Amino acid sequence: MIEIRSLNKTYKSFKLNNASFDLASGKVTGLIGVNGAGKSTILKILIGLVKSESGEILIDGDNVSDIGEKLRVGFVSQELNIYSNQKMSAVSAFVKDVYRKEWKDDLYRHYLLDVFELSDDLKIKELSTGMRVKFFLAMELAKKPECLLLDEVTSGLDPMIRDEVLDILLEIAREDDIPILMSSHITEDLEKIADEIIYIDSGRILLSDSVENIRKNYYRISEEELNELSEETRNVVLGKCIKQHQYYVYDVSSLGGGEPAGSPALLSDVLSYLRKGK
């Protein structure tokens, strides 16, 4: 279990404010928020690229400066302008050389050739965004990571490949029993694979809960369904809801334990609800 407690970091125009959450083995945690919300800052603190001003990272109770101090971390970000003039084979040979003990060549070949269907004779600059993500992901997976951190890796992928990558990540989390923290602003991706959701807005975590709980706690209701409710219930819902497209999104707890009406809200609805401060 990785526990992150009260991370703070201040930049000129941004402040990460007491970020706290847990990463459990075998689970995918989705870190979601708009661009500039603080997702990348959190990930960079966790891998040691940025130093937090205060806060703790605990791995099985031990305080560490970054996750890599105790666990083998795999990290892929959307920023993949790395050794762009070099061939993939040269870059992978370098990474293999540096991670000599951890590197599993058969795994690398498996992911690169069989799963992602890439050959490594191209230059990095010749790869599309999706191909770059696959290549760097294959290299990270070849290290048999004990924790995987992903920063917006699905953003530049087309839907078919995105689903493929998501399936692979889910499989890795479950089979290798490792925690995966995946930042994204695509709610559909996280709805597909995340067990836990952390929603961050302007450096502040507004929600940190399991997807199951979120589905239980937030509902969406259509105009027609709303009209079928008793006047008292309708007034409660309308007093605590936001209008999201054709639906009203509300927090089930506002009903005071009554049976919720409508259907579980989509993640994007919940985030809008939280963002609008209801």
Next chain:
Amino acid sequence: MMLSYLKKDIRFSSKWLMIAAAYCLIAGFLLVKERNDSLFFVEFLIPFFVVYFPLGRLMNLEDPKDTRDFIRRMPQSKYGRAIARIIYILSLLVFSFAVKIIYKYLLIEGYDLIADGSLEKEIAVFLAFLVYFLTVLIVFYKVSFHAAQNIGLLLCAVIFLIELIGKYTKIRIGLPAVGPVAAIVLFIILIAGLIIGVLKAENSRTK
């Protein structure tokens, strides 16, 4: 681990290493042969470009933030990456000086490295280049490749200015009181400080 980084530097700049070697052998020969009573261009142009071609290429390749972050995340023995880069520079400098000295022996009548104080001069020039390239490395690690490049331009401008002033006026800019041996001692002290600077600059980039 340090060797992995050195291997990477050699592999990623292999094409430029070959160009530098070819330049060193051809330009070295031509510049020594056509020296016209002045070895200034031999002393300056050979080591400078032999190191700068491949080193500049590497710095350019590793300058993007993504690449810097990618390297920073990699494990290393303490100071391994910086030491590997210093060894890379030293090797290129040694190669360029070796070629330069061999050409001088072959093409300059009566040239003797040991007898006429040339050795001290060679060492002083070698150390001066080392000071320059270590400074470039610190600026690259601390700021960027472009800033490091400007140090080169600045130095080139200063050297040419000193040459021009020396040629067309009676003003002589230099350190006449400092002989080669004193210069060597000064350079060694300076280099020790710069090496510490390089190690620290490479190692303290987490913000």
